[in-house]
Amino acid sequence: MVRPARPRHVEVIDHLVERGRLPAIVFVFSRRGCDDAVRTCLEHGVALADPTAQRRVREIAAQHLAGTDAADRRALRYDEWVDGLVAGVAAHHAGMVPPFKEAVEDCFAAGLLGVVFATETLALGVNMPARSVVVEQLSRFRGDGFALLTPGEYTQLTGRAGRRGIDDVGHAYTLWNPYTSFHEAAHLVASGDFELESSFRPTFNMAVNLIATCRDRAQAVGLLERSFAQFRANGRVPEWADELDDAKAELARARRRLRQLGGSKQENRTAAAARRRVETCERRANALTGRIGLAEGGLARSFDAITALLEELGCVRGWSLTDSGEQLRSVFHDTDLLVVLALRSGLLDGRRPAEMAGLVSCLSYEHRSRTDPPPPRFPSTAVAEAAREIESLGVDLNVREERVGLVQTRLPEAAFFECAYAWATGAALEDILGTGERPAPRRHGRRPARSYGRGAPSEGSGDGAARGGLGLGSELTPGDFVRQIRNLADLLSQVAKVAQRRETRRSATAAMRAVDRGVVAVATRIAGAGPAGAGAADESAAVRPSRSTLTLTPATTSRGTPAHEGDS
Structure with missing residues (x-):
């Protein structure tokens, strides 16, 4: 019995070329992974651009880097980056300088690139539709371990497939991997559970601007309580209370495990992992406690606490601002x-x-x-x-x-x-x-260069x-x-x-x-x-x-x- 294996990027490109499904965006959840994918394509002789496209991408790259000197371009590894563009492949992630990312976006929009390997940031606020989207895996690292994508995240990524006015249908692929079952993948694709959460909270700057523009506390609190954050919080207290009970139980187990290992002063790797687990559980419990507090009038309480602290620090006097408070109005950070x-x-x-x-x-x-x-x-x-x-x-x-x-x-x-x-x-x-x-x-001599031509198509x-x-x-x-x-x-x-x-x-x-x-x-x-x-x-x-x-x-x-x- 042949065991399945995750398709390699070069094999995925072969498949897309054979079926006429380029251009494509391949989502890879690490900057290093995006850069390595481009390098692998170059090593295997992938060539998706014809001479006309190659000339245009060089021109676009030069235009976007106008104003930089030779030393800057050397530090940015400009020549290596252009090699990828000329081959019709590119990376797109937050570790790249904006001129590089903008050039990639322009080249892709002009139909000069066949494949872009991108992190999820490309799916947020960047208009780069493609004929096909490939999601390398359905889970991603979230600070304390890997977790499955949410239905909203999956839809955001695959929504790039299909160009309006060009493609009758878009194609979304998910590559096989041993850590995600077919059942999980099918459930994710079919789910319609799209919840939008708010990260809104009052800040010091917001408080002084409310004091400066509102006639009194009641008006300021009224504005806060009409926020989307308060609206979303009001109906979810029972659900969050159950989650908080689970979080406290998990925290108790994590602390018990740490004590069994000798406490927080132990320096071995197992104890370090146990400490990180305790910290993760504490953060989750604190976050849920904060959400519940928000739903029970927490925005007003936070505003009152902020104004009291600002008065203590000499930025507010009653319902008016001091010189420091006026300064704070113009600092947005x-x-x-x-x-x-x-x-x-x-x-x-x-x-x-x-x-x-x-x-x-x-x-x-x-x-x-x-x-x-x-x-x-x-x-x-x-x-x-x-x-x-x-x-x-x-x-x-x-x-x-x-x-x-x-x-x-x-x-x-x-x-x-x-x-x-x-x-x-x-x-x-x-x-x-x-x-x-x-x-x-490194060029692999055992395989010929792939010259598909333009018309064939690591935080x-x-x-x-x-x-x-x-x-x-x-x-x-x-x-x-x-x-x-x-x-x-x-x-x-x-x-x-x-x-x-x-x-x-x-x-x-x-x-x-x-x-x-x-x-x-x-x-x-x-x-x-x-x-x-x-x-x-x-x-x-x-x-x-x-x-x-x-x-x-x-x-x-x-x-x-x-x-x-x-x-x-």
Whole structure:
């Protein structure tokens, strides 16, 4: 008896070509998987584009990368990426820089590509219909293990199959794998259970804007209670209560298992897995408790807790705003209150543009990798102390939030400081991410090149940047780096708008302009608006960061070792 095996990507392409079902999108739930799939196609000689299409994709790629220099293109592995486009195959995922993704979308929309290997982000907000969609597997990793796709997710992916006005029918494939039964697959395909959940919750910024625009608390609470989040919560309390009972029972079992292994201080892998299980169960139980609280008037209670905390911190006085509260109105970020507290404490005053970029990155960057980042380095003891003070503000805010029952603001994270500082001083992209030439795709001599012609039709974290990068840079993909810098530029523009001291506004504006360059500027242009339009351009005159030698010394925030004394 022959045991079934998951079809290889090259075999899937053969099948689609033979049946005239290209172009196709193949959904692969990891960045690394998408990149590896393209590389495998090149190694096996897949060629889905004719000479005319090859010339056009080169032109489109060059247009999207206009404005980048040779060093940036080398760091981005531009030539390797173009090799895939010329062959008619491409990857599309969040680890790619926006110009790469936009070029892939344009080439695919123009009918120049046969296959795109994409993560699920392509199914959200990107208009790229295809004749066929292939879902590599029906389960995906969700932080603490693999889980089956929901009916809504499956429909979102397969809904890309069939181009309006071109195809009479779209084709959706699911590849066999040993971890999903036919019964599960059939149930998923046939299900009509599409539930939309809301992640809405009051924020500090929202609270001060409600206070500024509503005549009193009753009007503000009335607006909150008419939200979709409250509507969805009201009818699901019994269901959530049952789930909470199950979650508490599972948490009790997980804690009992951890005690049997010797408790939380054990360092072996089994105990570590047990600790992670306890943490997962605690998060689930807390989330369900929060949902039930929301349904029982939780939005109003959250708003009251937020306004009380804002009054305690001097941002609100009665039903009016202080100067700090007015600042908070214009800060739109998940660390909104921390930004205002850092400004009020003077921690961003007197900073050179590169130092400003680095310190604000402590507020804009969120480390999501399961591995710990390398210890941060700072240009001086004074800057290291400022980073520690910003973190201390975060710790204090978390204590206050926990006391009044609010969701805690994420703590500042200095891991990206070194990259932000280096980029603001003019460092090259390849120096930050690290250079390392990857060998050219190996061609399998035993099989001929596939020349189908145009008319025949890893979060994983990707391969990561090459070795030898600067600090955290060696762990980032180019797309991750550009996204973090764009987030930083956006927050710098807000600091430049709300800071009370003119020198601080000018430094933030100069820092914003310093980081908005090269491939970041190209990505900003594609997005349609640059951070410089945030309203602080008048502060930038005569303040320009100089290209300087990057001198950073090891120092960590208060969770690590102290900075070296005497750093310059």
